[in-house]
Amino acid sequence: xxxxxxxxxxxxxxxxxxxxxxxxxxxxxxxxxxxxxxxxxxxxxxxxxxxxxxxxxxxxxxxxxxxxxxxxxxxxxxxxxxxxxxxxxxxxxxxxxxxxxxxxxxxxxxxxxxxxxxxxxxxxxxxxxxxxxxxxxxxxxxxxxxxxxxxxxxxxxxxxxxxxxxxxxxxxxxxxxxxxxxxxxxxxxxxxxxxxxxxxxxxxxxxxxxxxxxxxxxxxxxxxxxxxxxxxxxxxxxxxxxxxxxxxxxxxxxxxxxxxxxxxxxxxxxxxxxxxxxxxxxxxxxxxxxxxxxxxxxxxxxxxxxxxxxxxxxxxxxxxxxxxxxxxxxx
Amino acid sequence: xxxxxxxxxxxxxxxxxxxxxxxxxxxxxxxxxxxxxxxxxxxxxxxxxxxxxxxxxxxxxxxxxxxxxxxxxxxxxxxxxxxxxxxxxxxxxxxxxxxxxxxxxxxxxxxxxxxxxxxxxxxxxxxxxxxxxxxxxxxxxxxxxxxxxxxxxxxxxxxxxxxxxxxxxxxxxxxxxxxxxxxxxxxxxxxxxxxxxxxxxxxxxxxxxxxxxxxxxxxxxxxxxxxxxxxxxxxxxxxxxxxxxxxxxxxxxxxxxxxxxxxxxxxxxxxxxxxxxxxxxxxxxxxxxxxxxxxxxxxxxxxxxxxxxxxxxxxxxxxxxxxxxxxxxxx
Numbered sequence: 196x197x198x199x200x201x202x203x204x205x206x207x208x209x210x211x212x213x214x215x216x217x218x219x220x221x222x223x224x225x226x227x228x229x230x231x232x233x234x235x236x237x238x239x240x241x242x243x244x245x246x247x248x249x250x251x252x253x254x255x256x257x258x259x260x261x262x263x264x265x266x267x268x269x270x271x272x273x274x275x276x277x278x279x280x281x282x283x284x285x286x287x288x289x290x291x292x293x294x295x296x297x298x299x300x301x302x303x304x305x306x307x308x309x310x311x312x313x314x315x316x317x318x319x320x321x322x323x324x325x326x327x328x329x330x331x332x333x334x335x336x337x338x339x340x341x342x343x344x345x346x347x348x349x350x351x352x353x354x355x356x357x358x359x360x361x362x363x364x365x366x367x368x369x370x371x372x373x374x375x376x377x378x379x380x381x382x383x384x385x386x387x388x389x390x391x392x393x394x395x396x397x398x399x400x401x402x403x404x405x406x407x408x409x410x411x412x413x414x415x416x417x418x419x420x421x422x423x424x425x426x427x428x429x430x431x432x433x434x435x436x437x438x439x440x441x442x443x444x445x446x447x448x449x450x451x452x453x454x455x456x457x458x459x460x461x462x463x464x465x466x467x468x469x470x471x472x473x474x475x476x477x478x479x480x481x482x483x484x485x486x487x488x489x490x491x492x493x494x495x496x497x498x499x500x501x502x503x504x505x506x507x508x509x510x511x512x513x514x515x516x517x518x519x520x521x522x523x524x525x526x
Numbered sequence: 527x528x529x530x531x532x533x534x535x536x537x538x539x540x541x542x543x544x545x546x547x548x549x550x551x552x553x554x555x556x557x558x559x560x561x562x563x564x565x566x567x568x569x570x571x572x573x574x575x576x577x578x579x580x581x582x583x584x585x586x587x588x589x590x591x592x593x594x595x596x597x598x599x600x601x602x603x604x605x606x607x608x609x610x611x612x613x614x615x616x617x618x619x620x621x622x623x624x625x626x627x628x629x630x631x632x633x634x635x636x637x638x639x640x641x642x643x644x645x646x647x648x649x650x651x652x653x654x655x656x657x658x659x660x661x662x663x664x665x666x667x668x669x670x671x672x673x674x675x676x677x678x679x680x681x682x683x684x685x686x687x688x689x690x691x692x693x694x695x696x697x698x699x700x701x702x703x704x705x706x707x708x709x710x711x712x713x714x715x716x717x718x719x720x721x722x723x724x725x726x727x728x729x730x731x732x733x734x735x736x737x738x739x740x741x742x743x744x745x746x747x748x749x750x751x752x753x754x755x756x757x758x759x760x761x762x763x764x765x766x767x768x769x770x771x772x773x774x775x776x777x778x779x780x781x782x783x784x785x786x787x788x789x790x791x792x793x794x795x796x797x798x799x800x801x802x803x804x805x806x807x808x809x810x811x812x813x814x815x816x817x818x819x820x821x822x823x824x825x826x827x828x829x830x831x832x833x834x835x836x837x838x839x840x841x842x843x844x845x846x847x848x849x850x851x852x853x854x855x856x857x
Contacts, residue, residue, distance in 0.1 A: 241573065241576070242572065242573060245572070245628075245629070245632055246626070246628070248632065249626070249628030249629070249631070249632060250628075252628065252631050252632075253628075295577070295580070297576075297577070297580030297581075297583065297584075298576070298580070300580070300583050301576055301579065301580060301583075301636065304635060304636055304637075305632065305635055305636070306635075
């Protein structure tokens, strides 16, 4: 039994990294999710990423009654019409393209539609937010941004440093995205985004997906829905409502050692690993995909109209994807 | 200036491995070629094959006025309508899939439409024709044949041993191909195909692409067009005309060290390499794609009707591709 029909609300989550299972895909259907951007890789190189894509191919086959691979924005409507959720695939780090520009197109052909220019560290393309020095977008970074623009692969700056993020917004000829982050004035951490970034993003037509990951929330897992939605209202005062969405960063079902993998990858000496890396507890109002539609009540209570609430919960992402996934100049 | 229109003959070459260049693509147009099956890899592993595909992506972009990537048989008509040649990509060895079944689908997504189960040596899937012992299709070979059947990737047995070839014909639920070989009764070499194989292939709807590579011809490069076409007529007496095509094995412009690569790969000790490996001289009647249409006169002189000549020079391959590239049971 699904809640989605062509007439139902379009609900889109701008980022999730769950331990995927049939149960989670069923919860997407119960929650009426039209589309979800799902992370395929962090620190995996090309070959390991292809292996992850093989597993996605099997998931799309095994759960064809619940999900389908999203290749362009029309697949959102196709998913709704068939009572399924469109999964758009993305990378949180550019390791999968190694130093080979051609792999951007190869991964696009294999379904990748989002890629972060950096995760937390310096990458070949730019600086992550945890680096002491942010030298901005690199020489290869400029080539890759142009290539992503050409193909219609979304540049995602969620984990990048301030300078790298501002330069990417400037260099990209197409709107970019911060799929999952909050304003740093609300929760001060380099991982959240400055007012300058939030404004530059929106002025160029880019999307900000507000995150529900506890480390990005003012009071962590104790943050109330009311407080989260009041923050959304503050952002809307600054940039309007059309460039605002949700990127929940839901990591449902992942074991705690995945936190080590995300933070410490393969570059950290085992004896320097943090022993207690663990997922924080989620806010009680957002535990899985069935809670997504419940954000509407909070947004309305914070003053958003019904129409604006619908935009934030999915229509803005859909409108962005309609443009962002179109091939650019393919000459 | 192209000779191709929707009304012109459909000319299809079942295999070429040229040193690709704009000049060769222009010759395809001058020769009125509707489609060519082009080799991407022999002994390259997955990553190297992806690099070869990156180069093909660039070729399709740089020469978009002359060629396009063929993904299904409709692309043959699309190519004709736009005065271009459809290039169908293939592998002459299964090294690119390593031991990972999932890479068959990945490579299919990247455009691969033909794959040989073996080149000359034993592979993970079966025995090549140069092995002393042919143990037939292996355990992994059975899995891969089923996967290729599912996806609509053509099983090509051109270089495989007799037993492996017969077993593949038997195991495959869809017609297979020998894209480039001649009957061994005409030129006796293990690389050509026995009457038993030729009959089993045709009885199951498979295609035999007659080769113009000198080592497959009765008198090498001195073989006359008349003799080649008389051989085609003999084959037609045995199996009829509908399963017969051309797979020229044209290796235009390749340097001689490519012969070493094809024959000796990376498994041969340098001091055991054959010092004089070289490409043989082509017959004077077949030097490049502009000579393909000229085969018609020889076939007609050998007794083929105009309609049967058109089948052999392209229509049979097109009809085969219409069925072969359709996805099978994708559940």
